[in-house]
Amino acid sequence: xxxxxxxxxxxxxxxxxxxxxxxxxxxxxxxxxxxxxxxxxxxxxxxxxxxxxxxxxxxxxxxxxxxxxxxxxxxxxxxxxxxxxxxxxxxxxxxxxxxxxxxxxxxxxxxxxxxxxxxxxxxxxxxxxxxxxxxxxxxxxxxxxxxxxxxxxxxxxxxxxxxxxxxxxxxxxxxxxxxxxxxxxxxxxxxxxxxxxxxxxxxxxxxxxxxxxxxxxxxxxxxxxxxxxxxxxxxxxxxxxxxxxxxxxxxxxxxxxxxxxxxxxxxxxxxxxxxxxxxxxx
Amino acid sequence: xxxxxxxxxxxxxxxxxxxxxxxxxxxxxxxxxxxxxxxxxxxxxxxxxxxxxxxxxxxxxxxxx
Amino acid sequence: xxxxxxxxxxxxxxxxxxxxxxxxxxxxxxxxxxxxxxxxxxxxxxxxxxxxxxxxxxxxxxxxxxxxxxxxxxxxxxxxxxxxxxxxxxxxxxxxxxxxxxxxxxxxxxxxxxxxxxxxxxxxxxxxxxxxxxxxxxxxxxxxxxxxxxxxxxxxxxxxxxxxxxxxxxxxxxxxxxxxxxxxxxxxxxxxxxxxxxxxxxxxxxxxxxxxxxxxxxxxxxxxxxxxxxxxxxxxxxxxxxxxxxxxxxxxxxxxxxxxxxxxxxxxxxxxxxxxxxxxxxxxxxxxxxxxxxxxxxxxxxxxxxxxxxxxxxxxxxxxxxxxxxxxxxxxxxxxxxxxxxxxxxxxxxxxxxxxxxxxxxxxxxxxxxxxxxxxxxxxxxxxxxxxxxxxxxxxxxxxxxxxxxxxxxxxxxxxxxxxxxxxxxxxxxxxxxxxxxxxxxxxxxxxxxxxxxxxxxxxxxxxxxxxxxxxxxxxxxxxxxxxxxxxxxxxxxxxxxxxxxx
Numbered sequence: 001x002x003x004x005x006x007x008x009x010x011x012x013x014x015x016x017x018x019x020x021x022x023x024x025x026x027x028x029x030x031x032x033x034x035x036x037x038x039x040x041x042x043x044x045x046x047x048x049x050x051x052x053x054x055x056x057x058x059x060x061x062x063x064x065x066x067x068x069x070x071x072x073x074x075x076x077x078x079x080x081x082x083x084x085x086x087x088x089x090x091x092x093x094x095x096x097x098x099x100x101x102x103x104x105x106x107x108x109x110x111x112x113x114x115x116x117x118x119x120x121x122x123x124x125x126x127x128x129x130x131x132x133x134x135x136x137x138x139x140x141x142x143x144x145x146x147x148x149x150x151x152x153x154x155x156x157x158x159x160x161x162x163x164x165x166x167x168x169x170x171x172x173x174x175x176x177x178x179x180x181x182x183x184x185x186x187x188x189x190x191x192x193x194x195x196x197x198x199x200x201x202x203x204x205x206x207x208x209x210x211x212x213x214x215x216x217x218x219x220x221x222x223x224x225x226x227x228x229x230x231x232x233x234x235x236x237x238x239x240x241x242x243x244x245x246x247x248x249x250x251x252x253x254x255x256x257x258x259x260x261x262x263x264x265x266x267x268x269x270x271x272x273x274x275x276x277x278x279x280x281x282x
Numbered sequence: 283x284x285x286x287x288x289x290x291x292x293x294x295x296x297x298x299x300x301x302x303x304x305x306x307x308x309x310x311x312x313x314x315x316x317x318x319x320x321x322x323x324x325x326x327x328x329x330x331x332x333x334x335x336x337x338x339x340x341x342x343x344x345x346x347x
Numbered sequence: 348x349x350x351x352x353x354x355x356x357x358x359x360x361x362x363x364x365x366x367x368x369x370x371x372x373x374x375x376x377x378x379x380x381x382x383x384x385x386x387x388x389x390x391x392x393x394x395x396x397x398x399x400x401x402x403x404x405x406x407x408x409x410x411x412x413x414x415x416x417x418x419x420x421x422x423x424x425x426x427x428x429x430x431x432x433x434x435x436x437x438x439x440x441x442x443x444x445x446x447x448x449x450x451x452x453x454x455x456x457x458x459x460x461x462x463x464x465x466x467x468x469x470x471x472x473x474x475x476x477x478x479x480x481x482x483x484x485x486x487x488x489x490x491x492x493x494x495x496x497x498x499x500x501x502x503x504x505x506x507x508x509x510x511x512x513x514x515x516x517x518x519x520x521x522x523x524x525x526x527x528x529x530x531x532x533x534x535x536x537x538x539x540x541x542x543x544x545x546x547x548x549x550x551x552x553x554x555x556x557x558x559x560x561x562x563x564x565x566x567x568x569x570x571x572x573x574x575x576x577x578x579x580x581x582x583x584x585x586x587x588x589x590x591x592x593x594x595x596x597x598x599x600x601x602x603x604x605x606x607x608x609x610x611x612x613x614x615x616x617x618x619x620x621x622x623x624x625x626x627x628x629x630x631x632x633x634x635x636x637x638x639x640x641x642x643x644x645x646x647x648x649x650x651x652x653x654x655x656x657x658x659x660x661x662x663x664x665x666x667x668x669x670x671x672x673x674x675x676x677x678x679x680x681x682x683x684x685x686x687x688x689x690x691x692x693x694x695x696x697x698x699x700x701x702x703x704x705x706x707x708x709x710x711x712x713x714x715x716x717x718x719x720x721x722x723x724x725x726x727x728x729x730x731x732x733x734x735x736x737x738x739x740x741x742x743x744x745x746x747x748x749x750x751x752x753x754x755x756x757x758x759x760x761x762x763x764x765x766x767x768x769x770x771x772x773x774x775x776x777x778x779x780x781x782x783x784x785x786x787x788x789x790x791x792x793x794x795x796x797x798x799x800x801x802x803x804x805x806x807x808x809x810x811x812x813x814x815x816x817x818x819x820x821x822x823x824x825x826x827x828x829x830x831x832x833x834x835x836x837x838x839x840x841x842x843x844x845x846x847x848x849x850x
Contacts, residue, residue, distance in 0.1 A: 013334040017818070018591055021782055042341045049337040055817050218590030280802070297758050299728060300822035329757030332820060 001278050002026045002060060003228035005145075005185065006215045009034035011043035016050050019058050023221045025279070026060030028214065031076050032067075032091050040072050044079065051082035062120060064089040068100040077104055081112040089145065093121035094128045098138055105140065118142040120185070124150035129172050136176035145214060146173045148187035161189070161197050163204050174209040186213040188220075195223060202227035229279055230272045238276070241269035283342040284322045289313065295327035308332050312339050321346075352720055352769045354844045357831070361841045366743050366775050369839040374696035375497040379538045382562040386516035389568045392419075392506070393426050395544045398566060403433045405503040408540060410533035411441035411465075412508070412520060412668055416578015419508040419546050422570075424448035427457050436460040436481075438500060440491060440532040440689075441734070444468025445578065453478050461833075462500050464488055465734035474832060475731045477848040483731075483833025485724060485846070488532065488667065489693020489700065489740040490838035495535040496690065499840060505540035507533050508573045512547040513554040516561030520669075521679040523549035525573045528648075528669025528678045530558050534688035537563045548573045558686055579672065586628060586651075587621035591753055591782050596622050598803065599709065599751050599780045600629030605801045606794065608707050608747060609633050612642040616741055617709040619647050619670050622751050626709055627651045634660050645687070645701050646670075647737070653677040656684060665701050667692045667737070693740030695838050702737070702744030709749045710738055714766040717808055719773030719788050721750060722766035724835055727759050729827055729849045735770045739838055742775040747794070754781040759822060760815035762808060767827065769844040770835060779808060786811050 002025035008015045010029045019027050035043040051057075063085045065076035079085060090101055098121070105117050119140045123129055124147025135141060148166045152159040159165065166187070177184035186205035189198050198220055202213060206227055213224045230238070241256050245266060248254040254261055261269075276282045291309050293302060309323055323342075327335065349355060350362035389395050401407070407427075409420050420439055425448055427435060435458045442449065442463050450469045452458040460481035466474065474483050486494055494500035509530070510523035520530045525548055537543055537559055544566040545559065587593060603609060609630060617623040628651070634641070644652050645665040650673035656664050657677075665687045669675045678684045693702045713732065714722040721742070726732045742748045752761050761781070777794060779786045786808040787795045798805050806814070827847035837843040 013330055016334075017331060018782070021594065022590065023594070041344060042338070045337040045341045045344075046334060049333040049340070053333040053336070219588070219593065297822075299825055300759060301820060303823065304820045329759070331758065331818065 001275060002183070003212050003279065004215055004221050004224040005062060005212065006218060006221060007034065007064075007188065009043075010047045011035050011039050013046065016046065016054070020056040022058075022218045023225060024058070024215060024218070025212075025225070026062055027058040028062040028064050028089055030064045031072070032064050040066070044072075044075060048079055048082065051079065051084040057084060061085050062087040062089050064091065064122070067092045068097045074104065077108055080108050080114060080117060083112075083114060085117065087118050087120045087142065089120045089122055091122045091147075092125060092128070093123055093135055094125065095131050095134055098135060098141070102138070102140060116140070120145055122147050123169075123173060124148075126151065126154055129169050132172050132176040136180040136182060141182060143183035143185050143212075144173050144177050145185040146170060146187045149190070161191070161201050163201065167208075170205065170208055170210065177211075178209060183212055184210050186210040188214040188216045190216065192217045192219055199223050199227065225279070229281060230275050234272050235276045235282060238269040238272035239282075241266065242273060283324070283339075283346050285346070286320055286322045289319055290322045291325070292323065293325045293327065295325065295329075297327070297329050304332065305335060308335050309339060312336050316340070316343055318343055350841075350843065352718070352772050352843060354769055356834075356842045356845065360834070363772070363837045363839075363841040363843040366739075366772055366837075368841065369695040372696075372839060377496065377498040377539060380540060380543065380563055383516070383565055384562065386514065386561060386564060387566045389544070389566050392422050392546060392568055392570065395504075395506075395566060395568055396426055396430065399504050399542050399544070401432070401504055403435065405432075406436040406438060406501060408438040408502040408505045408536045409440065410507060410530060410536065411439060411443065412527040412530055412532065413525065413574040414441075414579050415443045415445045416525075416575035417443070417445070417508065418572060418574040419506055420446055421448045423506050424452050427452060428455070431457065433457055434459050434481075436462070438462040438502060440488075441465040441736070442467070442470045446470055456480050460484075462486065462491070462494070463734065464491055465736050466731055467733060471731040475729075475849045477830060477832055479832060483846060484836050485734045485833065486836050487693060487735040487739045487838045488689045488737045489695060489697075489702065490735075490836060490840070491532075492535040492688065492690035492694040493696055493838065493840060494836070495539050496694075496696075497840070502536060502540035504542045504544065505533070505536035507536060507543060507545050507559070509545040509547045509559060510573065511549040511551055511554065512545050512559075512567050512569075513551050513557070513561070515553070516545065516559075516564035516567055517554045517557035518545050518547070518559030518561075518564070519554055519557045521556075521675075523547075525549070525575070526675050526679070527579055528675040529666045529686035531667035531687055531692060532689045533559070535690055542566075544568060546570060546573055579669065579675070585621055586624045589621075592622045593625055594782050595751050595753065595780055596625035597629055598782075598785070599626050599749060600633060602778070602780065602785060602798065602801070602803055603630065603707060603749070604633050605803065606747065606797055609637070609639055611639055613639075613706040614641060614643045614645070614704055615707055615709075616645045616647075616705055616745070618711050619649050620711045623709050623711065624649065624651050626751065627655075631655060631660065643704075645692070645705065648674040648678075648684070650674065653684070656681065665692070693737055693744070693838065695740075695743075700740075700744065702741045705741060705745040707747040707749060708741045708745040709751055710742065712750050712752055712761065714761055714763050715750060715752075715776070715779055715808075716763050716766045716773070717812060719776040719779075719808065720766050720769045721771040721773070721776055722768045724770045724846070725768040727763070727767060728825070729767050729847060731846065735835070739771040739775070742771045743838070747777050748775055749778045749780060750776060751780045754783050754811065754815050755819050758819045760812070760819055762812040762815055764812075764824070768835060768846060772843065779811070781811060783814055784811050
């Protein structure tokens with residue numbers, strides 16, 4: 001369960017050094033777009049040594065590897081043997097690349113005796129949006145991240161803060177994730193200084209059903225965490241519901257704040273409490 | 283890094299006064315681990331942690347090969 | 348002998364015992380200078396040397412309100428060099444990187460002794476390398492006022508740059524082409540130096556409001572320019588955007604709020620460093636959200652504080668120096684932006700100095716040790732990079748003293764077993780806030796108790812010390828050299844540490 005994932009370029013020692021204290025719920029160590037081609041080996045080495053000999057680690061680690069048809073793909077997967085990585089973030093995910101990654105993950109899990117590695121699928125092409133339902137059904141996929149920058153590039157349209165141009169893509173991701181009980185993660189916002197615009201973008205995503213968002217700069221995390229956390233009101237309501245339920249254990253139905261609480265609302269309340277505990281809000 | 287007829291380690295660091303020995307030890311143990319001999323290693327350090335120094339050395343060795 | 352913070356002080360000197368020792372001391376006051384009812388106008392700084400018969404072995408003083416844009420000190424240095432005056436004692440309230448002429452005077456032994464509160468730049472390097480033939484004495488802002496009023500620091504001639512002066516010798520820094528705001532550090536010099544000359548580039552007929560009373564002024568020199576207003580901004584008044592700095596700032600503001608320190612009529616002071624100013628921003632949000640109005644903020648005033656005053660969040664600002672042009676403008680037009688002298692600010696012998704009225708202060712440090720002693724005078728290698736300024740004064744006076752800093756910078760941990768130089772004693776430091784945890788001085792059981800169940804990451808300072816080492820490795824210990832080149836004088840006139848030559 002997480003609200004925020006922060007991208008960190010793996011070739012940057014001062015960011016690695018502080019990775020465990022940023023307020024993101026998870027860190028994505030990136031070996032792809034934020035690392036220059038001539039530095040891929042450097043970045044991979046640095047990350048390998050950081051995972052082996054560093055002292056403090058973020059509680060949730062995601063590794064963005066290079067796409068399956070690059071010369072870096074297999075070497076990137078070697079990092080799994082450090083046993084620090086929980087999710088692999090696969091760029092340009094589609095059915096085909098998912099099959100390739102799955103094959104090598106099976107091999108590496110056997111060779112390095114690893115627990116099952118899960119995948120977060122980065123859907124950033126029109127094709128990946130079209131294939132999204134199958135991607136969401138894949139047994140390793142536990143979350144889908146929308147990559148709107150590349151998508152809009154392919155569509156040859158402008159990316160805006162209001163986001164009407166990505167409404168369709170966002171909705172596809174959200175429905176596929178929700179139907180398959182995995183996490184819908186929103187595309188990062190490229191603004192760093194404008195708190196109000198970032199907040200609006202987060203709210204747009206949340207109100208459609210996104211459950212988390214990626215950040216490209218630590219200064220975005222406070223807003224992201226706030227928007228994607230249950231609100232004080234929601235938490236108070238959920239606490240009331242659970243309290244009432246415990247009072248009415250033998251009764252089928254009960255009411256809170258003048259509303260009947262049926263099974264779906266009860267489950268909603270339980271989800272809110274779980275989240276609130278997870279994020280140390282209660 | 284350069285090939286040579288003996289191993290020599292030159293360290294220029296802004297924190298030399300405090301960490302010279304540690305930096306030298308990291309370089310020496312990494313060279314040993316990778317069984318690399320007869321090289322001149324020049325380290326220009328601005329306060330990197332041990333795992334960073336080690337990884338930059340490993341990259342330099344790999345690129346040299 | 349070993350003093351109250353375990354530092355060696357030569358036997359013939361008065362050594363520091365505790366920061367409360369002044370309570371058992373008597374205030375010593377020499378006579379204020381002879382009053383003047385006739386202002387003499389001289390046509391150059393050089394003619395002031397003739398008029399006052401300035402010769403070798405004398406003490407000249409200056410203030411630093413024009414900071415890195417000051418040209419008065421530089422011009423006086425040139426004349427000393429030209430006349431080859433020797434064994435001079437200079438007492439500028441601070442020394443900035445642009446004062447390079449002073450470095451030459453030191454190398455050439457024209458100047459052999461210095462009293463100051465802060466040094467940075469070439470002069471610091473030259474002194475640190477041992478070129479000052481006499482000694483360097485570093486005071487606090489309040490302590491310098493004490494030294495002057497008691498006669499410990501006897502000034503022959505005070506050269507006081509003054510942005511606007513009238514025909515009666517009254518002076519103000521509030522406006523003029525080289526306006527610099529309040530002139531707090533110069534008041535003791537004005538009242539107790541044997542002779543006082545104002546140097547200005549803006550002469551007017553009559554000032555209705557002034558900070559320098561003309562009765563203390565012997566002469567006025569009008570020059571083309573006393574300095575550059577843009578040099579007042581030393582690049583220290585921007586908020587940090589660095590995520591680690593912001594985390595420290597946020598945690599600090601939350602902790603202060605948790606301690607219940609942000610309540611109606613509270614008072615505060617912070618340094619003007621980037622992280623400190625970010626804390627001010629977070630405190631501002633807390634004040635607005637909870638409808639809190641503070642009584643006053645003091646300092647070192649910057650735009651951040653001017654904004655707080657203008658928004659009605661504080662009732663007044665007490666200002667000993669203006670760090671940026673926004674502060675200068677505010678001082679000129681807002682009567683709630685009030686000047687204070689260095690004495691009123693931090694002199695322990697003042698009746699009710701501002702520093703004693705502070706609810707909390709937030710300060711920086713180059714080093715802090717396991718006894719909570721703080722160093723802001725030298726860096727970890729022993730190079731002089733600053734000085735107390737008001738640090739030791741407000742650390743003593745404030746109810747809660749908070750140090751903020753990253754846990755390590757360029758691999759060097761900020762927590763040491765012993766700091767290289769003690770500027771402020773650990774008895775006056777209450778809390779250390781870093782990005783990896785907060786440490787509370789065991790002397791403050793009250794604070795420890797309040798923070799126990801706050802959810803904040805509280806550690807002992809020893810634990811934070813070890814956390815730093817687990818990340819950086821254990822740094823080698825370095826020893827200072829044997830040659831004493833100066834002293835850190837505590838605000839009560841005793842010596843708290845020696846300053847040693849660096850190789």
